[in-house]
Amino acid sequence: MEEREFESIDAHAGDSGVRQRLRQCDNAQLKKEFESLVAEHRAPLRAMVRARIEPRLRRRIDASDVVQEALLAAHRRLDQFLNQPAIPFAAWLRRMTLERLIDLRRRHYAARRSVLVEVGVSDGSAMTLAKTIGYQGNQDATDRRNESIDKVRTAVQRLSSADQQILLLRYVDRLSNVESADVLGVTSAAASKRHVRALLRLSEMLNGRS
Structure with missing residues (x-):
């Protein structure tokens, strides 16, 4: 089923529980628990990325790749989320994904010697x-x-x-x-x-x- 560009994430659902679940994990469990937590967010994040890709970049930037790279970075930087109790998990994932997309856009436009469009x-x-x-x-x-x-x-x-x-x-x-x-x-x-x-x-x- 095609994902709608405007599909939303419930940004405030169970964030204290998310942090508790992650803190209780040992190193062996952490990756599996993280994958379980982000599963429901993948589709909305892909839709968010697609909404920010103009036609000229569709063949160069794939939404699924952007989200996967962002989630890998999020996993590496979990301490950042755990130490910032004010930010909801969904909002943090969106922020990480937007940062990754902006980085890819910068690389593309820099390579083309074009005006930077973030x-x-x-x-x-x-x-x-x-x-x-x-x-x-x-x-x-x-x-x-x-x-x-x-x-x-x-x-x-x-x-x-x-x-x-x-x-x-x-x-x-x-x-x-x-x-x-x-x-x-x-x-x-x-x-x-x-x-x-x-x-x-x-x-x-x-x-x-x-």
């Missing part, structure tokens, strides 16, 4: 953001529809990386403000302000006021 936008993500701000664009013909998607993608990529991330987390990944703040490592108040600012900025650009 956050990508898939066609589906562009359409979701367009609907969020009421931007219709051209929907009649395929060429015109693609032109509208490209316009939205260009506008999103003119935003700061922080503004792009908050919009994708809120409207594509469908996370709450608190969950988005956990992923970004900021306060809920800061995430809320960033969200309003980014939404206004994107609306202004797409409606020709910027």
Whole structure:
């Protein structure tokens, strides 16, 4: 079954229990326990990555590979999670996965001597953001529809990386403000302000006021 780009993770379910289970493991048990815990998160993480891969990178960056590499890194850095009780397990996994994706994007664009783009936008993500701000664009013909998607993608990529991330987390990944703040490592108040600012900025650009 195809995974939806906006499938979400319950970021606050049983995090104290997760830490307890991991702390009780010896070295031989730890990998098996970790694999058991992350199993339910793999599909939503892949969907999150796909939502951030624009068409030009689809053949170069595979969502499953990104998630697998991120989870391997997460396993190596479990102490980081165990020593940060404020961050939910799901948010930490999202953060690790986004860091891995950004690293891969940096390598790709550096190799091509292109402008660095840390956050990508898939066609589906562009359409979701367009609907969020009421931007219709051209929907009649395929060429015109693609032109509208490209316009939205260009506008999103003119935003700061922080503004792009908050919009994708809120409207594509469908996370709450608190969950988005956990992923970004900021306060809920800061995430809320960033969200309003980014939404206004994107609306202004797409409606020709910027």
